[in-house]
Amino acid sequence: MANRWLAARAAPVAPVANVHILASAMNLTVGTKIDSKQVKVMEVLPGEEPAGAFHDFKEIEGKVTVVNVSAGQLLLAPMFIKEGDSALAAVVGRDKRAVTVRVDDVVGVAGFLMPGNRVDVVATHKDDRSGNITSETILSDIKVLAVDQSTAANSNEPVVVRAVTLEVTPADGETLLMGKAAGSIQLALRNPLDKSDARHKPPPPKIVAKVAVPVKDPAITVIRGTLVGHESQNSNSQNNNKQ
Numbered sequence: 001m002a003n004r005w006l007a008a009r010a011a012p013v014a015p016v017a018n019v020h021i022l023a024s025a026m027n028l029t030v031g032t033k034i035d036s037k038q039v040k041v042m043e044v045l046p047g048e049e050p051a052g053a054f055h056d057f058k059e060i061e062g063k064v065t066v067v068n069v070s071a072g073q074l075l076l077a078p079m080f081i082k083e084g085d086s087a088l089a090a091v092v093g094r095d096k097r098a099v100t101v102r103v104d105d106v107v108g109v110a111g112f113l114m115p116g117n118r119v120d121v122v123a124t125h126k127d128d129r130s131g132n133i134t135s136e137t138i139l140s141d142i143k144v145l146a147v148d149q150s151t152a153a154n155s156n157e158p159v160v161v162r163a164v165t166l167e168v169t170p171a172d173g174e175t176l177l178m179g180k181a182a183g184s185i186q187l188a189l190r191n192p193l194d195k196s197d198a199r200h201k202p203p204p205p206k207i208v209a210k211v212a213v214p215v216k217d218p219a220i221t222v223i224r225g226t227l228v229g230h231e232s233q234n235s236n237s238q239n240n241n242k243q
Contacts, residue, residue: 017046018043018044018045018046019043019044019045019046019048019049019055020041020042020043020055021041021042021043021044021049021053021054021055021074021075022039022040022041022042022053022054022055022056022057022060022074022075023039023040023041023042023072023073023074023075024038024039024040024069024070024071024072024073024074024075025037025038025039025040025071026038026071027068027069027070027071028065028068028069029065029068029115029116030065030066030067030068030091030115030116031064031065031066031088031091031115031146032064032065032069033062033063033064034060034061034062034063034064034065034080035061036057036061039057039060039075042074050074050076051076052076052077052078053074053075053076054075054076054077060075060080062082063080063081063082064080064081064082065079065080066079066080066081066090066091067079067091068116088145088146088165091145092145092167093167095169096167096168096169097167097168097169097170097173098145098146098165098166098167099165099166099168099173099176099177100146100163100164100165100166101163101164101166101176101180101185102162102163103161103162103163103164103187112189113144113147113161113164113187113189114144114147115144115145115146115147116143116144117143117144117189117190117192118141118142118143118144118189118190118192118194119142119144119166119187119188119189119190120137120139120140120141120142120187120188120190120198121137121138121139121140121142121166121176121179121185121186121187121188122135122136122137122138122185122186122187122188123135123136123137123138123179123180123182123183123184123185124183124184124185124186125179125182125183126183136199137188137198137199138175138176138179138185138199139168139172139175139176139199140196140197140198140199141190141194141195141196141197141198142166142167142168142172143166143167144164144165144166144167145165145166145167146164146165147161147163147164147165148161148162148163164187
């Protein structure tokens with residue numbers, strides 16, 4: 001029995017084959033079409049691969065990212081759509097809409113706008129009668145979905161653009177288009193950490209406190225012969241009531 005136990009302990013154990021899954025070899029932005037240079041292979045123990053993982057490059061070749069992917073992050077099916085599908089439609093948030101406005105190098109913040117930036121929309125309008133020009137921030141903290149036909153931020157170098165696509169609610173989309181039709185709009189680039197609302201808000205209504213001022217009882221001068229006296233109207237009314 002001892003010999004059999006020792007023999008079993010000394011017998012070689014067959015190694016467990018690891019599972020190969022795909023991960024990102026570099027940072028990928030929204031709208032990136034996958035090629036072999038952007039993918040690397042990682043090994044995990046059997047049964048530890050997450051749901052939706054890819055095991056072969058042919059499974060992911062030509063797909064387009066709908067989220068930003070960090071280098072070394074596992075590639076999963078919900079991160080991609082098929083080539084030919086609309087990458088822009090896939091990144092539009094729930095209950096949001098994508099609205100495109102025409103811009104020039106000035107409106108487009110000198111070409112420094114990139115997908116993922118946040119902007120304020122300032123509308124300028126001229127009164128035809130008075131000639132007065134007014135400007136107002138009509139939308140605040142709006143996400144830039146695409147610049148021209150690109151949904152990926154590929155460079156920090158300025159690029160002259162002709163159109164910018166913004167992510168807005170249906171109501172904000174109407175406000176944006178009305179502001180554009182009534183005059184002109186300007187996009188103001190925001191700090192990504194600034195979450196304040198830049199729109200002008202009406203001041204709170206003033207509260208007027210009413211103070212009750214005591215009214216003095218007017219006196220009546222009464223002359224009886226050589227005697228002059230003063231009586232109040234309240235006392236007269238009380239006397240009259242008694243009578």
